[in-house]
Amino acid sequence: MIPLRFALPCAALLLASGCITQTRMVTVNVLDKRIDADHPATYNGLPLRSGQLVLTESPDATSYAFFLIPEHYYPFTHIAVLSIEDGEPWVYDVTGEVASIPLKKRLLDNVRGTVFRRKFFEYVSVNLYAEVYDPPRDAKPEAIAAFARRKYDQHIKFDTHFDSKDHSSLYCSEMVSLAIQHAGGTPPALERSNANASITKAMAWLGVPAGEALPAGAFMAPERYVAALGQFPNRTSAWAYFEAKREVFRRFTTDQRLGYVLELRGSGELKVRPHITDFAWDAAKLFEGQPEQPPAGDPRIAQAVRALADKRFGPFPDAAPLAPAADTAPRAIPNATPPAADPAPSQP
């Protein structure tokens, strides 16, 4: 059997419409940052360095489609590499886009893309949320950045077929995985894809065989966390949003259809069902105004979001109940700083 490859983080990006051209002012909230002896501030008070990884969550509807593809839930939809050049942080990523006038019948046949280079805050500002992570300890950070710059100079093409073995074209997490390898590090392994029949059918329609995935979220590690930025009021809110998506994932069992979560319009445009987005945005507000904001990974966030889901959609027990707080507490990774006293989110 031919091993099949599929990667979702980039797919969420490549399906994003490129037709919005209006200019607007965007606020990028610096929600949290890790400043210590190993992480001195280098740019606008942030400890940014070459070779760090930038994980982002797209505001696009497709982020709700492709997070369902792997066998496990992962936060974030895209990954990129940071490179400091003359004191300025630049972000390198591989991204595809649907042609303005897609003339081909198969959606992915209308996709083109390459490696992009953008200023850090510009890159982050169009996303819902971003976190910066140090690369794995065994990888040389400068070598990671150099690899990404080289791929940019080579005008490497976006891989619409998500082939992890053919590196003549790349998708986002494939480039980062290769960069880490070339820098002497160990990238995360490929993940198996979801066996849900509805997903398998949709993937076949897209021309991307299901099989394996390399989600952007697989590259994060709590101990390598550096900073959080985005449109949420604080990191707790962002991780409550991710918990809501995890709950949507948990309920997407083998007998569920994509239509329960997503709508595909006749034109091919993808929309998230309103009751799903309402649930996620309301989850993001669960701790709004509370004096104590649980840190990312704190089990209280999961419990509150689960309770909200049970209220909205009816109880849906897990195979195993939520772990008691005593067991899960060591997993909690504290926010580097308390949340802002007067958050001013532009969204959600």
Add this chain to the structure above:
Amino acid sequence: MSTSRPSPRPAGTMSPHLRFCAALLLAQPLACVHVPDSIKQEFRAAEPDERSNYQPGYHGTAPAADASDPWSRYGSIGASADAGVEAPGPSSPDAGAAVVMPAPQEDGGTP
């Protein structure tokens, strides 16, 4: 004497003909993508009597998907490479600052 005729339309508006052309152009982008009926069926909304796990009432009978806490999995990812690294502790008090900037045009290169 000017030979140009004053436009009957307010400045900045399009004629019906132009509007039609614009609408046609806007409708064009996704019009060529073929969505087969079998795929449309997969994306149908849940009927009230369907066992959707996203509405109150009867749910599906399959066990919950494996949505183990991602935070618990990260201990095993790159564990050897990251061994001995401590989780970040409390740090700078000035997080929460905001950078306001003009949003770049969405050129498709953005996620």
